[in-house]
Amino acid sequence: MAMELQAQKRQVGPRSALTELRNKGKIPAVVYGTDVESEPIAIEESQFHQLVNQQGLNRVVKLNVDGKSLNVMIKDVQSDPIRNKVLHLDFSKINMNEKTDTSVSIVLEGEAEGVKDGGVLQHTMRELNIRCLPGEIPDNVTYNIEKLTVGDTVTVADLTVPNGVEILDAPESVVLTIVPPQAEPVEEETTVGEAEETDAEAGDEENGSGDAVPNKGQE
Template sequence: MAMELKAQKRKLGSHSILTELRGKGQIPAVLYGDGKESEPIAVEEREFIQIANRQGLHHVIKLNVDGISYNVMVKDVQSDPIKNKVLHLDFNKINMNEKIDTTVVVVLEGEAEGVKNGGVLQHMLRELTISCLPSEIPDKITFNVEHLQIGDSVTVSDLTVPDGIEVKHEGDEVVLSIVPSQAQPTDIAAEEAEADAGAADRTDAENSSGDTAPDRG
């Protein structure tokens, strides 16, 4: 069920006005969609952060603008990474009966057998781009990695997605791999060097045993 976020219409203003708005705990935003002109609004920062923490940024939000409710999704977020604050938001109105493109996080479960044996898990594809009805957007796509050994890879086609979800990736795109750790090639090289040294010692010993004593007579 979509979470509700209250918003108020606002007037377009200068940088100082937007700064003042943020100082009051509000985030300047713009509402797009329905073929109408964009509408400047403001939302409570605290409420938006709560929604983002609970359901992420890729799910439907019930945006209530001065008593009028819209189904929306976050289109863009502008933030200040130093202050860790959201500076501006863009919302897009959506039709709940039309498929949309969005992303969903790929969550790995368990510890791979290959990792227990010294390998390293490389997680390359952390989000899937999908197409589905807004009401069918999954919270996440999970994959259990416990059975994976060193040298194993998982591709998009190995993932299980709910019915009605279209994945917008090639099936052979790699999601994750279990690779040898950097220490392992060194260990192998050391073993090979030790084996070579042993072979050299055996060769020297054989050459020594094959020498004949000098003729004294």
């Protein structure tokens, strides 16, 4: 079930107006669609974070704008990483009877045998691009890695999605690999005899006892 989000229309104004809006705990946003004119709105920051915690960013949201209800999806999030603050949101109105493109997280379950044996898990692909009806978007795509050993690779072709969901990524795309542990460099041990011989050779070179270079008269 889509989570509801309350929004209010706002007037387009200077940058200072947006700053004032954010200082009041609101996020400036815009909603648009094929049959909806682009409309500036504002939502409560606390309510947005609650939505993200409950259903993430890639699910259908029921947006109530001054009493008018719209089925939308979040298309863009502008944020300030330094202050960890959301600055602006884009909502796109969707048709619940038309397929839409989105992405969902790839969640790994269990601990791989290869990792227990010292291997290293390299999870290179963390989101899967899919196409389906808005109401059929899964929370995530899971894969159990418990039986994987060192050297095993999982590709997109190995993932399973619900009926009605189409995977858009190439089947050969690598999701994860269990690689062997990196061997620590081994330092060569030097025996006492070798050390004394090396020191002696170094001393001979310093004293000029190496091979003499013949002068022209001796050539």
